[in-house]
Amino acid sequence: MGNIIKKLSIGLVVGGALVGMTRALEFPVIYQMLFLGFSIFGAAVFMLLDAPSVGTMSGAKSVIALVVFYIVLCTVFVSGASMWPQFDPEDEKEKIARILAPKRAATEQGKAEELIARTKALDEQVKALEVRLKALGGDHQVAKTTPVDGVPPVETKAATGDFMKLGEEQWQLQECYNCHKLKGEGGKKRGPELDNIGSYLTVDEIKRKIIDPKSFMAEGFEKDWEKGKMPDKFKDVMEDGDITALASWLNTFKNTSVNTPKPIKKK
Amino acid sequence: MMKMWQRSLVALCALLVLFGGVAYAQASDMPTVEFPYTGNRTAVWIVAQLHTLFGAFVLGAPIFIVIAEWLGYRKQDLRYDRLAKEVTKVTVILFSMTALTGGLFIFVLLAAYPQFTTWFINQFYLVFTVFYPLLFMSGAIVLYMYFYLWDAWKGDKKGRHIALGVLLNLIGMTLLFVIDGPTSFMNTPVKAEGISPQEFLATATLWDKIANQTWMPLNLHRIDGNVAFGGFVTSMIAAYMYMGAKSQEERAYYDWMGFAGNLIAVGATLFQPFTGLLLAYEMCDYDFSFCPYMMADQLSMFFEMQGAMIGLMFLAMNYYLWLSLKRIEGVEKVRMTILAPIVTVAFPFVMMVVMNYYWIPDPMSLAFLVPLILAPFFLGRFIPVTVSARTVIKIGFFMVIVGDAIWLIPRGFAATGATMVAELALPEAWDFLGGMPAKLSAIFTLVFVTVVNYVLYNRAIKQGTILWGKIDFTSQFVLIFLAFTSIWTMGLMGAVRSLVRKYFHTYNLVPDFTAESFTPTLSYSAWWITGISVVFFTVVSFAVIVALRPSDSKGHVPEGSPLPVRAK
Numbered sequence: 001m002g003n004i005i006k007k008l009s010i011g012l013v014v015g016g017a018l019v020g021m022t023r024a025l026e027f028p029v030i031y032q033m034l035f036l037g038f039s040i041f042g043a044a045v046f047m048l049l050d051a052p053s054v055g056t057m058s059g060a061k062s063v064i065a066l067v068v069f070y071i072v073l074c075t076v077f078v079s080g081a082s083m084w085p086q087f088d089p090e091d092e093k094e095k096i097a098r099i100l101a102p103k104r105a106a107t108e109q110g111k112a113e114e115l116i117a118r119t120k121a122l123d124e125q126v127k128a129l130e131v132r133l134k135a136l137g138g139d140h141q142v143a144k145t146t147p148v149d150g151v152p153p154v155e156t157k158a159a160t161g162d163f164m165k166l167g168e169e170q171w172q173l174q175e176c177y178n179c180h181k182l183k184g185e186g187g188k189k190r191g192p193e194l195d196n197i198g199s200y201l202t203v204d205e206i207k208r209k210i211i212d213p214k215s216f217m218a219e220g221f222e223k224d225w226e227k228g229k230m231p232d233k234f235k236d237v238m239e240d241g242d243i244t245a246l247a248s249w250l251n252t253f254k255n256t257s258v259n260t261p262k263p264i265k266k267k
Numbered sequence: 268m269m270k271m272w273q274r275s276l277v278a279l280c281a282l283l284v285l286f287g288g289v290a291y292a293q294a295s296d297m298p299t300v301e302f303p304y305t306g307n308r309t310a311v312w313i314v315a316q317l318h319t320l321f322g323a324f325v326l327g328a329p330i331f332i333v334i335a336e337w338l339g340y341r342k343q344d345l346r347y348d349r350l351a352k353e354v355t356k357v358t359v360i361l362f363s364m365t366a367l368t369g370g371l372f373i374f375v376l377l378a379a380y381p382q383f384t385t386w387f388i389n390q391f392y393l394v395f396t397v398f399y400p401l402l403f404m405s406g407a408i409v410l411y412m413y414f415y416l417w418d419a420w421k422g423d424k425k426g427r428h429i430a431l432g433v434l435l436n437l438i439g440m441t442l443l444f445v446i447d448g449p450t451s452f453m454n455t456p457v458k459a460e461g462i463s464p465q466e467f468l469a470t471a472t473l474w475d476k477i478a479n480q481t482w483m484p485l486n487l488h489r490i491d492g493n494v495a496f497g498g499f500v501t502s503m504i505a506a507y508m509y510m511g512a513k514s515q516e517e518r519a520y521y522d523w524m525g526f527a528g529n530l531i532a533v534g535a536t537l538f539q540p541f542t543g544l545l546l547a548y549e550m551c552d553y554d555f556s557f558c559p560y561m562m563a564d565q566l567s568m569f570f571e572m573q574g575a576m577i578g579l580m581f582l583a584m585n586y587y588l589w590l591s592l593k594r595i596e597g598v599e600k601v602r603m604t605i606l607a608p609i610v611t612v613a614f615p616f617v618m619m620v621v622m623n624y625y626w627i628p629d630p631m632s633l634a635f636l637v638p639l640i641l642a643p644f645f646l647g648r649f650i651p652v653t654v655s656a657r658t659v660i661k662i663g664f665f666m667v668i669v670g671d672a673i674w675l676i677p678r679g680f681a682a683t684g685a686t687m688v689a690e691l692a693l694p695e696a697w698d699f700l701g702g703m704p705a706k707l708s709a710i711f712t713l714v715f716v717t718v719v720n721y722v723l724y725n726r727a728i729k730q731g732t733i734l735w736g737k738i739d740f741t742s743q744f745v746l747i748f749l750a751f752t753s754i755w756t757m758g759l760m761g762a763v764r765s766l767v768r769k770y771f772h773t774y775n776l777v778p779d780f781t782a783e784s785f786t787p788t789l790s791y792s793a794w795w796i797t798g799i800s801v802v803f804f805t806v807v808s809f810a811v812i813v814a815l816r817p818s819d820s821k822g823h824v825p826e827g828s829p830l831p832v833r834a835k
Contacts, residue, residue: 096769228460230555
């Protein structure tokens with residue numbers, strides 16, 4: 001018992017000191033608690049080191065001890081994993097559906113599904129027209145129809161005219177923010193900050209950089225350029241229209257107060 | 268225990284399922300089934316992980332077994348021979364389970380993803396229909412020969428038996444290399460700059476597909492991992508038998524077996540972080556977007572959990588060693604240079620600074636770190652100040668906790684960068700604590716402390732006397748904990764390796780259009796990993812009971828000498 005009290009006291013003192021230090025250094029509260037947790041855990045380890053020996057068990061006693069041990073292990077591992085922040089798959093599902101939509105449409109199954117959807121939509125339109133014509137007493141004037149039963153009208157997003165929004169959407173979908181900082185968000189210095197990229201590159205040049213990452217090199221990112229850190233997959237995973245939209249959107253960023261590194265043409 | 272013909276029948280049935288599956292895959296318009304409760308992806312995950320676990324054991328254990336048999340032959344120590352034979356008994360049973368789960372895996376895969384499976388088998392037709400079955404059958408034949416010839420090939424023929432074990436390992440190793448081709452291909456398919464993946468694949472040979480960028484790192488990581496895994500499971504078998512032992516003699520033997528298994532497992536585990544890093548490095552080099560996805564985005568908390576598990580494993584490895592030291596008579600006289608604890612304490616901080624300036628692959632970091640690591644071993648003898656073994660190990664424990672803490676400090680308590688807010692993130696001045704140099708220094712600290720402790724242990728057994736069978740009973744739970752935790756971690760990292768493909772079956776080549784192609788939560792994954800580990804443990808425990816039931820060991824008498832007469 002003396003061992004436990006002694007080690008626990010040391011753990012609490014060290015933990016308290018760590019909390020005080022981290023608070024002074026403006027660590028968020030959750031980190032302060034984390035350091036306290038490490039300290040208590042450390043105390044528990046040292047308690048275990050100096051704990052008295054356990055005598056040999058046998059028979060049913062050892063079997064019960066073993067089963068209890070496994071139950072404790074499983075509970076600790078599952079609850080331990082559940083305590084970390086959990087990624088919400090719902091955040092990703094819509095993104096994935098959007099990214100894969102053109103690829104799915106390009107497959108035989110996708111084409112067949114699109115054809116069926118179109119046929120259904122046309123069928124519904126014809127039925128609606130028939131009803132309308134009957135109501136009008138045989139008037140042959142064709143009225144504009146609206147989508148029926150949630151079947152989307154077959155038109156591209158670009159056709160909506162919101163081209164810039166499509167570009168911004170691609171920035172999010174392709175998770176460019178993981179490497180590039182823009183509007184003060186994302187980046188972590190993996191790639192150049194892009195707030196002033198529009199002052200250096202035209203839409204076509206940005207598009208070229210996305211399609212062939214080796215075509216331009218940002219100043220100060222020589223090693224990253226040599227290693228080919230920017231993936232050369234976007235020409236394969238993005239539609240041409242989407243790349244144009246992203247490049248056009250990026251070209252609107254001309255904030256000269258941000259130190260966007262100068263791109264050097266390499267190809 | 269199953270007879271040889273029964274086991275052969277099970278293996279044959281599994282292979283028939285495999286061939287049948289391959290043939291079925293060639294048929295067009297196969298309907299997709301929906302697995303109830305789990306869904307298709309989790310159903311594949313369960314059988315794939317079970318197959319991987321059984322496969323890892325039957326590939327890893329023979330490496331361990333042959334080393335033990337050879338040591339027994341060389342040292343003329345019958346205990347090694349008995350250890351090798353007992354583990355082989357369990358391996359033979361689990362080989363059948365590997366074949367069964369393999370057959371089940373291909374069946375579930377075909378039912379759940381018929382189009383992709385057809386495409387995938389076509390890409391590796393020779394591997395799946397010729398090389399893999401042939402190697403599997405050869406492995407089965409040689410394993411059964413190895414086991415059933417154990418008593419026939421002793422004495423003068425022992426060398427021949429060891430050679431058969433080496434052949435078994437060569438087949439196993441080739442099998443691993445062959446199947447790692449398709450596995451790694453799914454993550455990093457062959458590509459070339461400026462050419463679309465589909466176009467390049469059309470011209471690629473089978474060898475191009477197999478020898479992709481992560482093939483060799485995966486091979487190295489798995490060989491090393493399988494040896495560690497074999498060692499940990501052997502220790503677990505020893506712990507079970509120790510708990511069931513009726514005599515002091517039996518306890519002494521199983522105490523020794525647990526120690527020997529753990530020693531090999533620890534040796535292999537020390538390399539695991541490095542082969543794992545090599546694999547991650549090659550993946551990031553292949554496509555840098557893997558890196559943030561793993562370390563900073565959707566999978567970042569999986570890596571936090573990995574840090575927690577590996578930290579616990581290193582604590583347990585060193586705790587077992589601590590308990591082992593307690594049963595050595597004369598350990599109190601063992602001392603070590605004061606440089607060892609000094610370097611241990613300084614190590615993580617020096618390495619963090621050095622790696623921040625000279626990141627991999629800059630060799631300049633070695634100019635600072637290698638002398639630091641070697642200092643206690645080479646300069647120690649010139650410094651007269653020494654400290655006791657207990658002090659060195661206790662300081663080591665303190666640094667393992669510090670190392671674990673460094674490893675576990677996240678950049679922020681948010682699962683993705685998109686949900687990160689200042690209240691949950693490290694202050695900017697301390698952001699380096701969440702970076703790779705800090706994590707690497709933590710890993711190296713854990714490894715360094717463990718190496719120092721084992722060097723110390725080696726001195727202790729040279730200067731003192733080990734009282735086999737007198738170890739603290741807690742140590743047996745530590746061995747079981749290590750086996751369970753290593754299996755759980757394998758499951759976790761297996762899930763990560765698979766999830767890194769994101770919404771592709773084969774990265775950038777074959778998209779997964781199903782509704783399940785998203786990143787699951789860590790909590791959901793933990794439930795399944797735990798469930799899979801429990802199933803695996805139950806089967807292994809059953810195999811241990813069947814193969815090594817106490818009635819066998821109770822009346823154990825040396826079955827003749829495994830050594831040639833002239834060696835005595």
